[in-house]
Amino acid sequence: MFVSEPRRPRITARDDASILHADLDSFYAAVEQRDDPRLRGKPVIVGGGVVLAASYEAKARGIRTPMNGHRALRLCPEAIVVPPRMSAYAAASTAVFEVFHDTTPVVEGISIDEAFLDVGGLRRIAGEPVDIAHRLRARVAAEVGLPISVGIARTKFLAKVASAVAKPDGLRLVAPGGELEFLHPLPIERLWGVGEVTARNLHEHGITKVGHIAALGETRLRTILGPAAARHLYALSQARDPRRVETGKRRRSIGAQRALGRQPRPLTEIEAFVHGLIDRLGRRLRTAERCCRTVVLRLRFDDFTRATRSHTLAHGTDDTAVILAAARTLLHEARPMIQERGLTLIGLALTNLVDADPRQLTLPLTPRADNTLDTTVDALRQRFGSSAVTRAALLGRGEGISVPLLPD
Known part of the structure; x- marks a missing residue:
């Protein structure tokens, strides 16, 4: 037995x-x-x-x-x-x-x-x-x-x-044994996962310190935040975090954004900025030999509210044209909100990243081309600089600021 x-x-x-x-x-x-x-x-x-x-x-x-x-x-x-x-x-x-x-x-x-x-x-x-x-x-x-x-x-x-x-x-x-003494007097905003909305919700119930969460208990916290958030925040309030320091981790998403200011922008100009963001993200994908499954559009409006829209593709890809088509669809669907509320920032993220492993084949089973427009433009930018080749729609507007990232 x-x-x-x-x-x-x-x-x-x-x-x-x-x-x-x-x-x-x-x-x-x-x-x-x-x-x-x-x-x-x-x-x-x-x-x-x-x-x-x-x-x-x-x-x-x-x-x-x-x-x-x-x-x-x-x-x-x-x-x-x-x-x-x-x-x-x-x-x-x-x-x-x-x-x-x-x-x-x-x-x-x-x-x-x-x-x-x-x-x-x-x-x-x-x-x-x-x-x-x-x-x-x-x-x-x-x-x-x-x-x-x-x-x-x-x-x-x-x-x-x-x-x-x-x-x-x-x-x-923070010496062993002194964790709760250090943690409990701190404001709840120190906890991972406590943003503006969660903080406001907790403040409305008189919960302002980490120690208040610990004293309240997970069961009562659920009635305020729901089971998942309650479990997470209560564990942190007790200084519980079993995660190890990990090396060789690859990022799960990449993103870029562009501030637009508060002046009105025609949709054609906003779409041009989307083109620039997609070019930048596609270049990062291919450099890291990754593919994405989901395209996320993030918008910040003139009244400081935000909206997020996403589209998941049938297959992972690093093809600029495919990713751009998904982003343009999301932008078109968001057009009524943009016209009504004004737009001050636009961002894009590529998530559900997977390795671009040639063994993971999909139909039709044809070899991956190495002479595509994407690879040609990438090679030109690698050799002559990121601004060597740009879209006509971005002439005079630039590609925006590209924030440096850790190597993936």
């Missing part, structure tokens, strides 16, 4: 605080202040029509991203506005990640300016996690010239919260 082994208890956290969350402070603005000494100690805004980043001096005046540029200057008339330099930010990110990977082989990049690092196995060769964190911060400051905040805890969630609390340019250790 077969006898199953007793089930192991699920590990909700490691025994020691050895997960680091390293997060560069006001990254774009910090790079500008590093490269131009005249900007140091002054309120700096990166961007024009929309605030892409703000220095801590500007944040102290209430400036946030992605605030309208005119509103930001009303809050802080003496702010210095500088255009974004994406190549400089990409180079700085690469240098910082070299420090991360030289610190530990277990690095999980979250974005170009933050990552989780697992240093649990380095005690004998590198010392305690807090000592490793101090050295990491010193190296980033000395070798890259940027401030970075680091949180240390037993879980990824708490490490991220700790780095946010430590900002700017600080370090915070």
